[in-house]
Amino acid sequence: MEGELKFWALLFLIIAATFSTFPATNADENTEYCGSEKDYSVKVDSVDIDPNPVVRGEPATFNISATSGCSSLSISDITAVHREKYIVIHGEKLVEPILVKKAGLSGGKLTIEVFFYGLRVHAESHNLCTKTTCPIKEGSFILTHSQSLPAFTPPGSYRLRIKMTGTDSKLLTCIYVKFTIVRGSIISEIEDSAASGVLQRT
Numbered sequence: 001m002e003g004e005l006k007f008w009a010l011l012f013l014i015i016a017a018t019f020s021t022f023p024a025t026n027a028d029e030n031t032e033y034c035g036s037e038k039d040y041s042v043k044v045d046s047v048d049i050d051p052n053p054v055v056r057g058e059p060a061t062f063n064i065s066a067t068s069g070c071s072s073l074s075i076s077d078i079t080a081v082h083r084e085k086y087i088v089i090h091g092e093k094l095v096e097p098i099l100v101k102k103a104g105l106s107g108g109k110l111t112i113e114v115f116f117y118g119l120r121v122h123a124e125s126h127n128l129c130t131k132t133t134c135p136i137k138e139g140s141f142i143l144t145h146s147q148s149l150p151a152f153t154p155p156g157s158y159r160l161r162i163k164m165t166g167t168d169s170k171l172l173t174c175i176y177v178k179f180t181i182v183r184g185s186i187i188s189e190i191e192d193s194a195a196s197g198v199l200q201r202t
Contacts, residue, residue, distance in 0.1 A: 034174035042173035053180035057151035064143040104135035113161040
């Protein structure tokens with residue numbers, strides 16, 4: 001009995017030492033723009049990952065704090081009443097005279113790609129308004145994406161590429177986010193295996 005207690009105590013110390021090697025990393029340190037920050041009208045302030053590191057087989061949530069610096073209304077969104085003496089500067093080109101009120105971003109698309117050792121292993125797209133409240137007014141807002149990774153996901157270092165585009169398909173922002181996936185606790189894995197065995201026998 002004493003020998004068995006020593007075994008479990010040693011196993012606990014090994015597990016604790018293993019997980020203590022993963023620092024509580026600030027997500028900002030692992031975030032970078034795909035290009036030059038000045039090219040994007042939406043600036044990313046921070047990315048919070050919960051839990052960090054991500055545990056395979058369990059839900060993970062990515063909260064992206066960002067700031068919208070301008071509205072993104074296409075010409076087709078503007079009524080004839082507003083077609084007056086004002087102009088819209090789109091990029092560096094003058095577009096037809098219209099009046100644009102800062103109504104915010106009316107919608108768009110959020111694209112998420114997952115890379116493992118440089119290889120793209122997963123990609124998905126979502127309606128932007130399912131990840132935040134629309135319209136997105138000028139100023140700060142938060143994008144939230146939650147997902148449960150399969151239990152067989154290989155542990156290691158991963159990188160997300162997150163792209164946000166407007167209703168006119170214009171790229172509003174693009175960032176890379178580094179994160180780590182680790183195994184779940186040994187106890188959880190044993191319980192999952194046992195539950196799976198019970199289901200197979202029934």
